[in-house]
Amino acid sequence: MKIKIKKYVLPLKHTFSISRESHDFQDSMIVSLELDGKTGYGEATSNPYYKITFETMKAEIENVREEIEGFNFKDPEAFHAFLVSKKLSNFAICALDLAANDLYGKILGKPLYEIWNTDNSSYPITNYTIGLDSIEKMVDKMKEMPWPIYKIKLGTDKDVEIVRELRKHTDAIFRVDANCAWTAEETIANAPLLKDLGVEFLEQPLKADDWTGMEAVMHQSVLPVIADESCIVESDVEKCALHFNGINIKLTKCGGLTPARRMIKRAKELNLQVMVGCMTESTVGISAIAQLIPQLDYVDMDGAMLLKEDIADGVIIEDNGKVIFPTSGGSGISLR
Structure with a gap:
């Protein structure tokens, strides 16, 4: 098996805050x-919050390149266990695991959702994220991209006012993500106001380690609360079940599709709502996520x-949210 690693600097349509x-x-x-004339692709993006850069991920992989290339690849699960044993970061493991799953499906000539015996005739529509900005610019972003569900990034002292103004311009479902910026008291107070404005749920309002605050929120918030920064790896799912209504799994944070599938299974056993989120990946990472929907x-x-x-x-995600799945195997990825 041969590895290639390449850095891309992806330009965004708008400053993302x-x-x-x-x-x-x-x-x-x-x-x-x-391997065997097939190529699988995987992706992991850098992230300052987790102190992950392209250079740190590449260095990790280069340190064990020879062992990876010499691995007798049969299936993604065994490969993932091997990568974990090499003590790579989850971000580096994610890129390799996504590539391994894509490769595996291409070798078998089947998309991953089919290999996993899941039916893709029904699935949730992705939200479209409106980054934190002036109200005028946030409205402009919505007008530029009419969409049935928006995730609104918040974390200011005027958050309810922002949502109230955005609501004047669309009937879409809103989801609110405060990215750890609120207190428990703010969350409990904001929830009924946001519910009246058509907000579906709150994502990670409190700091990741504020479990006491989240317990109060769980008992008093009129809106469901979804864990993000509090749910990173498989072992976090159990704890989140006591403090959240659902979890948002990020492939880069948990280490790829292989552990994400186990997290989905466990979350459902615990009656948690399950979401998978992205970290501004290209179509390489998004195509992997889509296999799970x-x-x-x-x-x-x-x-x-x-x-x-x-x-x-x-x-391909069409304007109405419909997903067109590639007919090729794996995640169906090809680089341009």
């Missing part, structure tokens, strides 16, 4: 795995839609 950071470009690592309650896979220029072909 959340409560703790802003950026105009997204650094991304694309990994390809070649028949298993999900919600999905946030608008990463490629936020880019000025994409770097790959794969899953």
Whole structure:
């Protein structure tokens, strides 16, 4: 098996801001795995919150390149276990795991959702994210991209006012993501006002480790609350079940499709709502997420839609939210 690693700097359509950071470009690592005349592609983006850069991920993989290329690849699960044993970061493992799954499906000539025995005739529509900005610019972004579901990034002292103004311009479903910026008291107070404005749920309002605050929110919020920064790896699912109504799984944070599938299964056993989110990936990462959507309650896979220029072909998301799945195997990815 042969590895190739390449850096891409993905330009965004608009400056993307959340409560703790802003950026105009997204650094991304694309990994390809070649075997038996087939090539699988995977992706992991850099992230300052988790102190992950392209350079750190590439260095990790290069340190064990020889062992990876010498691995007797049979299926993604065994390969993922091998990568974990090498103590790579979950971000680096994610890129390799996505590539391995894409490769596996291409070798078998079947899309992943079919290999997993899931029916893709029904699935949730992705939301479209409106980054934190002036109200005028947030409205302009919505007008530029009419969509049935918006995720609204918040984290200011005027959050309810922002949502109230946005509501004047659309009948779409709203989801609110405060990215850890609120207190428990703010969350409980904001929830009924936001519910009246057509907000469906709140995503990670409190700091990731504020479990006491989240317990109060769970008992008093009139809106469901979905964990993001509090739910990173498989072992977090159990704890989140006591403090949240659902979880948002990020492939880069948990280490790829292989652990994400186990997290989905466990979350459903615990009666949690399940969402999978993106980290502004290109169509490489989004096509991998799309293979999971028949298993999900919600999905946030608008990463490629936020880019000025994409770097790959794969899953296509149409204007009405319908997903067109590639007919090729795996995640159906090809680089441009």
